[in-house]
Amino acid sequence: MASDLSTPNPSPSLTAALPTAIAESFLDPAMYHEIFHNIDAGFCVIDMVFDGEKAVDYVIRTINGAFERYTGLSANAVNVSIRGLLPEHEQEWFDRYGLVARTGNRIHFEMQSKALKRWYSVDAFRVGLPEQGRVAVLFMDITERKRFERELHEFASMDALTQLSNRRVFMDYLETEQARVQRRDLSTSSLLMCDLDHFKLVNDRWGHGVGDRALRHFSNILRSQLRASDLAGRIGGEEFAVLLSGAGSFPARDFACRVQHALANQPLRVDSEAIHLTLSIGITQLSPQDATPDNALSRADKALYRAKQNGRNRVEIN
Numbered sequence: 575m576a577s578d579l580s581t582p583n584p585s586p587s588l589t590a591a592l593p594t595a596i597a598e599s600f601l602d603p604a605m606y607h608e609i610f611h612n613i614d615a616g617f618c619v620i621d622m623v624f625d626g627e628k629a630v631d632y633v634i635r636t637i638n639g640a641f642e643r644y645t646g647l648s649a650n651a652v653n654v655s656i657r658g659l660l661p662e663h664e665q666e667w668f669d670r671y672g673l674v675a676r677t678g679n680r681i682h683f684e685m686q687s688k689a690l691k692r693w694y695s696v697d698a699f700r701v702g703l704p705e706q707g708r709v710a711v712l713f714m715d716i717t718e719r720k721r722f723e724r725e726l727h728e729f730a731s732m733d734a735l736t737q738l739s740n741r742r743v744f745m746d747y748l749e750t751e752q753a754r755v756q757r758r759d760l761s762t763s764s765l766l767m768c769d770l771d772h773f774k775l776v777n778d779r780w781g782h783g784v785g786d787r788a789l790r791h792f793s794n795i796l797r798s799q800l801r802a803s804d805l806a807g808r809i810g811g812e813e814f815a816v817l818l819s820g821a822g823s824f825p826a827r828d829f830a831c832r833v834q835h836a837l838a839n840q841p842l843r844v845d846s847e848a849i850h851l852t853l854s855i856g857i858t859q860l861s862p863q864d865a866t867p868d869n870a871l872s873r874a875d876k877a878l879y880r881a882k883q884n885g886r887n888r889v890e891i892n
Contacts (some may be wrong), residue, residue: 579624588652615714616644622668622675623655624709631657635708644715645690656825663689676839683718693720733808735786738791741817742808744815748867751817762859764826767832767874768796770854771886773812783842786853791842799833815874823891825860830855830889852887854878 610617617638623631633649642648651659666685674681681701687694703709713832731743739747754760770776770792777785789812796806796814803819818826834853841848856877861886877892884890 581887587884599618599707611639613638615712616641617710617712619701619708619710620656622709624672624707627676629668629675631655632668632671632709636874644694644713647690661688663687671698671709671711674700674709675704678716686720692717712751732880736789736794736808738797738814739805739807741807741809742785744805744809744817746806746866747807748815748817748870751819752860752867752870754866756862758862758863760820762820762822762861763869764818764821765858765860765874766818766826766830766880767809767856767871768814768816768830769854769878769882770812771854771882777847780844784842784849786847788842789842791840792853794849795836796833799829799836813821815871823857824855826859827889827891830857834887834889854858854880854881854886857889857890857891 591821605849617642619635620632621635621744622629623633629729633653633655635653636653645651646657647659649854656663659844664687667687670681670685674678676698682695682696682697683694686692693716693828695716697712698709700708701710721875730767731740732738733740748765751763755763770788773785776788789808793806793808793814796816800806800816801818804817805819806814809815816829818829832856837851837853841850843849856879858870858873858877860867864870873892880892881888
């Protein structure tokens, strides 16, 4: 027998109760107040203060229960100039809320409040009459999410052992630098390939744990010699690459010698023993004639090979 899938008729008692339920007011003011103060999102209404067309301040008129949790500000912030309460509050917040007050356009954005040391996801919309300059702000604290995103980015872009850039990030940066040289934004930049000498012997004699310490030790020395515009990356195993932005062959050679000197003067200490590490380095310059960054990588690799062949702990330029 086929099942009856039709909608059953409501009972007489439900039919009688529906008109009364529909006719009743769904929410009374007390219920609105309860929802307003218990939702897990910060809410406030602010009145903008303008100097001509420029938003220069705002006054918080009302807040809900989550406002204090998400800002660290108490109810004492109500009816107070935010500029007076937080003198370091960034102008961009005033600009965004001012735009909403002037145009009536609703906006959504994510931004850090350095004054409050937190990140927020914000929805802002105008309420009341346009001349009031009144804006309602609904916001969530996303500081933990941003921290997690930053850690994910670092995990994806950094070599876990050495905390230098990984190969993918370094190659992307090298490609960008090559494009700048080809556009003549830079006259040249230098690429260095670096390889720790006899690294296999370190692993064989002291074990891979000490080998990892040696890689971190060298990475810290290398990082200490970099300028803000330079980038170092671990390309694989004991091989590292350095991009010296805007540097010609002579500054690049000076840099290479400084790294070798620092490594020689700072042996890796394992218990009471000092492990002296040495480094071979090959250098080349990026050229506008290079079709791809692979051309420069090939030249630097050949220079590194010569440094190895000629006795190690050397710098060779190609």
